[in-house]
Every structure is written in C-alpha cells, then in structure tokens.
Amino acid sequence: MSPRSTEPLARPVLAELLGSTLLTAVVIGSGIAAQRLSPNDVGLQLLENAAATAAGLYALILIFGPVSGAHFNPVVTLVDAVLGGSSWRRFAAYVPAQIVGCIAGAVLANVLFSTDPVSISTTERATFAHGVSEVVATVGLLLVIFSLVRTGRADRAPAAVGAYIGAAYFFTSSTSFANPAISIGRIFSDTFAGIAPSSVPVFMLAQFVGTGVAIGLVRVLYPNSRADTASSSPQRQPTK
Known part of the structure; x- marks a missing residue:
C-alpha cells in the first residue's frame, strides 16, 4: 500500500479548515470595515480591502503552511494532485474543509461587525469581463505558486502570493x-x-477554465520539478 494512502490527515485538514475560515473573515471583514471607514470613496475601500487581504494571506500562509501547505483553495489542491505534489486522498479531504471554512469565515466576519450572521449577497458580478478576469486571476495565482514550488523556491510563496x-x-x-x-x-x-448566488457558477466555471490553462502552462514552462514531490511541501500553496 502506498504511504500516501495511509497518510494522517487530521492535522492538515484542521489547518485547511481554520486557514480558510480566517482568510474569508479577513476578506469580508476588511471589506465591511472599509465601507464604514470610507463610505464615500469606493477606490479607497478597495485599497483597504486589498491591503488587508494581502497582509492577512501572507500571515496565514506562514502559520498553516508547515501543517497543510496552506492551500485554502480547491483549485490549488487540484493542481497539486494533478502534478503529483500530493495525493487524491488529500484532495478529497481538503476540499470540503475549505468550503466549510469559507462559509464559516463569512459568518464570523458578519458577527464581528454586528450584522446578521447570515445574509445572502445581492451583488451581481456575472459579466463577461468578470469571467475573463477570473480566468486570468486563477491562471496567475497558480503560476505564482507552482513556478516557485517546481523551481525549489517554495519558501517565497507567502510574500509572492500576498x-x-x-x-x-x-x-x-x-x-x-x-x-x-x-x-x-x-x-x-x-x-x-x-x-450573489446567481453569479457564483460563472465565477467557478472561469476558475476551473483558468486551472486547466495553468496546468498546461506549468507543464510546459517547468517540466522538471526541483521540489520534493513525494508529499505536499510546507508553505507552498495558498490563496484567496
């Protein structure tokens, strides 16, 4: 039996759950704070939200990277499995934890700012430009992560991803x-x-299209990995 089929996953799964929860709380919580601090300036709101997310992501990768690889993202876990960096068993365990963690993080952020614990978003984002943006954003994120992993520079991932x-x-x-x-x-x-819920399918479709493109580019640009692919490397695979 392969060692990967019996690898202990309790600690890594807990790390993915906690990391996904905190990452989402950072993203949503800083957005709420930005709206309240700068109610008349959308550009400043976005800057505040982006700065908090980048800094929070950097810290969370440092915290949880040594335990789980700090994926916090199903497409990162998927690409890691496809490229042989981790097992499909790990993929099957991580993804539910990431989804549950992100939902919990949204609820946590709402509670932190004294809003309803659950409020379904009404912000529609399903445009062609948004879809193309998500393809580009996902390709770029995965290239940042796996270019570092496959060239032996995974220790730089926290700063680079943030x-x-x-x-x-x-x-x-x-x-x-x-x-x-x-x-x-x-x-x-x-x-x-x-x-808004109606916009999510477009975003997810675009993200998985971007994932397929990224896998192809990584294989072409970095065909030989210098990283140890026997198991997930610490501090290597996060995101928003």
Whole structure:
C-alpha cells in the first residue's frame, strides 16, 4: 500500500479548515470595515480591502503552511494532485474543509461587525469581463505558486502570493476571487465583498477554465520539478 494512502490527515485538514475560515473573515471583514471607514470613496475601500487581504494571506500562509501547505483553495489542491505534489486522498479531504471554512469565515466576519450572521449577497458580478478576469486571476495565482514550488523556491510563496492577490484586486474587474471555495463563502455576506448566488457558477466555471490553462502552462514552462514531490511541501500553496 502506498504511504500516501495511509497518510494522517487530521492535522492538515484542521489547518485547511481554520486557514480558510480566517482568510474569508479577513476578506469580508476588511471589506465591511472599509465601507464604514470610507463610505464615500469606493477606490479607497478597495485599497483597504486589498491591503488587508494581502497582509492577512501572507500571515496565514506562514502559520498553516508547515501543517497543510496552506492551500485554502480547491483549485490549488487540484493542481497539486494533478502534478503529483500530493495525493487524491488529500484532495478529497481538503476540499470540503475549505468550503466549510469559507462559509464559516463569512459568518464570523458578519458577527464581528454586528450584522446578521447570515445574509445572502445581492451583488451581481456575472459579466463577461468578470469571467475573463477570473480566468486570468486563477491562471496567475497558480503560476505564482507552482513556478516557485517546481523551481525549489517554495519558501517565497507567502510574500509572492500576498503580493499577487493584492495587485490582482486592481488589475481584474472581478477583484480576483480565484477560489471556488471563497466564491461560495462570499454568498453568505451581503456586504462589500459579497457575491450573489446567481453569479457564483460563472465565477467557478472561469476558475476551473483558468486551472486547466495553468496546468498546461506549468507543464510546459517547468517540466522538471526541483521540489520534493513525494508529499505536499510546507508553505507552498495558498490563496484567496
């Protein structure tokens, strides 16, 4: 029997659950705070939201990376399994934890700011531009992560991923969700960072299209990995 089929997953799954919860709380909570602090300036609201998310993501990858790899994102876990960095058993265990964590994080953010614990978002985002943005955002995120992993520079992922997500808030019209789990989680907060349920299928489709493109590009650009692919490397695979 392969060692991967019996690898202990309780601690990594807990790390993914907690990390996804806190990441979503950062994203949504900072959006609520930005709306209240700068009620008449949407550009400043976005800047505040992006800065908090980038910094929070950096810290969360440092905290949970050594335990689970700090994926916090089903497409990151999917690409890791496809490229041989982790097992499909790990994928099956991580994804539910990531989704539940993102929903819990939305509820937590709502509670932190004294709003209804659950409020379904009414913010429609399903436009062609948003869809293309999510393809681009997802491709970019996965290239950042796996270019570092496959060239032996995984220790730089916390800063690189935080910087990329912070920038992608501004160069994509969708503000770079790039994460199916957080797309689901954001349904449950009718605030600055929320997304209407009807828009989520478009976002998820675009994210999985971006994932397929990224897998192809990683295989072409980095065919030989210098990283140890026997198991998930610490501090290597997060996101928003």
